């Protein structure tokens with residue numbers, strides 16, 4: 001872990017970005033079990049100040065447990081520091097946390113709720129300004145229980161922003177939020193990051209993580225199995241661009257078109273096809289008399305990285321894979337722990 005602890009250094013995000021102090025978040029060999037269920041199995045990571053770190057992984061991989069370990073809201077073994085100090089020693093003013101599950105009192109208006117959270121801090125932003133930031137200015141007088149699920153989530157995000165934190169933990173911030181709202185929230189997060197706020201977010205939306213994160217960590221079975229910039233992970237694990245052709249034909253019906261071909265129940269997938277060579281494949285299909293429908297050229301994305309490394313490639317019933325993930329090579333079985341919720345062996349005393 002990095003050196004001197006000075007939790008009082010710097011007061012605003014932009015100052016932190018220029019600060020050469022300890023990383024915003026540092027974890028070394030973090031373990032957490034619930035009874036026999038190993039939720040975190042030796043996680044180590046470091047997040048620089050001003051960085052946006054995206055944590056992805058299958059259900060039950062340990063993402064929420066890691067957020068809780070990093071924020072000191074569950075006990076874990078190993079070492080965790082936020083801004084150079086154990087998380088429970090850091091001034092709460094400097095940390096923002098949006099938990100995955102958050103059930104505020106329902107008979108309060110959005111403004112009253114955000115104002116309540118504002119009152120917990122020495123300094124806080126104007127609740128109306130924060131509600132405006134999350135696109136809820138028009139609903140600020142509505143009771144929480146009368147808001148839609150996505151609006152409720154936005155209020156929860158607002159409560160995490162109200163103290164203008166230096167380090168912001170967002171556990172699945174956009175779940176349930178409509179596409180326009182998601183984009184608005186992305187812009188908000190981008191603005192915070194541009195101002196120097198460190199953001200640690202978890203998400204199942206790969207487009208979200210690919211857009212927002214400077215670095216991504218893939219958690220599987222409680223272990224961090226890959227970390228890197230989205231572009232680097234895609235280059236390393238995403239496979240080649242491919243042409244997906246809707247057809248019931250088998251690969252043996254096409255002949256050799258110069259690209260590895262993979263057949264699924266409803267598609268032929270040609271791997272490594274550059275856009276300029278699509279015509280060559282189409283000509284080969286026509287020459288072979290293959291009956292086909294739509295063609296789609298796809299570049300690898302973070303989703304392919306996820307599907308490959310998490311071993312979660314989707315197989316259609318009766319098919320050999322959807323042809324969209326990875327390189328068509330066999331992938332390891334999912335290693336995620338998916339035990340049920342419960343408190344057995346939860347000696348950690350989760351506190352938030």
Ligand SMILES: Nc1ncnc2c1ncn2[C@@H]1O[C@H](COP(=O)(O)OP(=O)(O)OP(=O)(O)O)[C@@H](O)[C@H]1O
Pocket residue numbers: 034037038039057058059060061062063064065066100337338339340341342343344346
């Ligand atoms: N309070 C708890 N009591 C018992 N087991 C728990 C508890 N919290 C989490 N677990 C288990 O720990 C493992 C990791 O759970 P966690 O919620 O951290 O995963 P996750 O990656 O956040 O999942 P999801 O994507 O579904 O939110 C799972 O097997 C889960 O069942």
